[in-house]
Amino acid sequence: MEFWRVPLDAHEIEVTKGIVYIIEDRCKGCGYCIEFCPRQVLEFSPGFNVKGYHPPAAVKPKECVNCHYCEIICPEFAIYSVEAPFSDQPAGVLP
């Protein structure tokens, strides 16, 4: 994340890591999760789902901070995040 001024305690703050999951066939391609993810984790995938929409894909899965914003703004119950098992574990990889 880019800061205009780095907070003094930035190095002490432990940022939660998340794993973002996508249920591709529920997605209707509105793009809300992609647009409003604070860490730009998501992009439209080039492939189609069963309904012919482009679901999102996690292009920067390690950046996910488990904020659940995609989960709550998605009108389709198609995306959600869970806390990564270890905070130093890169997101998207299970131990």
Added chain:
Amino acid sequence: MIETASRIKQPEHPLDDLLRTDRIPHIWCPGCGIGTVFSSCLIAMKNSGLNLQKMAMVSGIGCSGRAAGYVAMDSFHTTHGRAIPFATGLKLGNPELNVVVFSGDGDLFAIGGNHFIHAARRNMDLTVICVNNLNYGMTGGQMAATTPHLAKTTTTPMGNPEAPFNLPLLAYAAGATYISRWTILHTRDLTRSIDTALKRKGFSFIEVLSPCPVNYGRRNKEKAFDSLKLYQDKGIIKNGANPSEIEMDFEKGITLGDFLDVDRPTCIEQYDKTCRLI
């Protein structure tokens, strides 16, 4: 190659236990905001710690009215405009129930407008969530009682000549004891407001502005993202604002926030005190 986390064996969606998953994907159009309001409502219910066996959802007719059919708890899809009277009946018959009305602006304020004002006047113990998409979406985008002045709909091709309702002000004048307005962009505030409403007694009203890109948006050159941008640019959060000064004007600004939370005896309390003397 794109790395997807989804290849790993997925846990279930955290709301799947509250959804009739065999009916998902739902019928709402791509970019429609109703699903977001519904999801916010389910998250608030789930995290409230309240007994979901003692909760019921009632909807009327219209796009938003479909919600009752997707929730895996006691729910009731009623006739047009009559969600509030059915909900009132449920509550009077079983006062232990926590009754949530989830419906649209057309259902609650046009055909059901009279029921709304009287339930608010009586301070019926209900949580009413109104998805306001500014038109009649399901029937093809006709003008509604909430359509902004000059907005185009199928029945106002030259622009709406009338003035719309300002819903929180109407709720306030009628006697509601909890009033909020949010948009689907303010999902966290919305979830918190629904949580507060579920846990308090009395008539709670929450309006949620939500895009209808297919009908309202298309005729007003407003894509789903344009609506969200409008909410972001024109939304002014003023918690505790005086309901008579709340704006609903897409040019000047839309006042958002928790406007009112006051205590007043509920309909059932007043009835018991007055008519059940022994």
